[in-house]
Amino acid sequence: MPTKKQIADRHRRTRRDHASETAEDYVEAVAEIVASEAGECRVANLAKRFDVSHVTVSKIVARLAREGLVETEPYGPVLLTVAGRRLAAKCRERHETVYAFLVALGVPTDIAAVDAEGIEHHVSPQTLAQFAKFVEERAE
Amino acid sequence: MPTKKQIADRHRRTRRDHASETAEDYVEAVAEIVASEAGECRVANLAKRFDVSHVTVSKIVARLAREGLVETEPYGPVLLTVAGRRLAAKCRERHETVYAFLVALGVPTDIAAVDAEGIEHHVSPQTLAQFAKFVEERAE
DNA sequence: CTAAAATTGTAGCCGTGGCTACAATTGTGT
């Protein structure tokens, strides 16, 4: 049985995850937009993508810049740093695994898409490995 | 392929979920504490449980009271309303299903406990049903 | 080239979930 400290730790970790969820969503989106026809990612692209105001995007991009995930200049595009690209790649892979897993489990694709969005940030490497294994087994 | 609007909707939903996560965690915790040896749930119990200050708990409890999930009087215990008890029961069941599912999948119990904490709030009824089905099949 | 449109930045507000510090209340132990 878990101790009270362990329960508190679990919750603390859940909160810490929260802080990085936005960062993960944004770097993932930036990578996708750069890879799209758009070619480059602008604040406006992110605002549309997340359906928020450009002001909200600006503030979050500023934070990501502070954290070294993106680089940007006034009125310029949003560029991923090396760290940002690394994080984006990791998130994209994890996202795809979670989505594929849910679909393999029998969840309708539209619902799997929504759930994957929420779940992906809380999946540990161990759980992700089990997800991937399950998908592989079903694929044979 | 999903439209941009659908992608934005997915993110909006993810954000809305965020808002209710705290509420769910708290009513669940209140129900557990009330059911424990403690017998009643006080602000101090929640503060220890989530490893936050009593001030943070007070503010959140006040919000839950505004939302009709709990009732409380100055210097008194935190009581669940009917709506609060209903939500707590739903969350507890969902939490247990997610945990059991991860364990059935092969995730170590300690890691499953952490992941379940983060995942439970983002599982749709459809996905939860698949989780439950999977657990049942493995149990035979 | 200049004027209008689109984009981005800035100022200032809100609610949520964190905190410390201090005040008030309740509970306990002589």
Added chain:
DNA sequence: ACACAATTGTAGCCACGGCTACAATTTTAG
């Protein structure tokens, strides 16, 4: 009863992710 401990409330601060309104800049159209 009274003092001390524990608990809860209040004041006031912070960062984050939202917003509107307005200013600045860049892009695009004429």
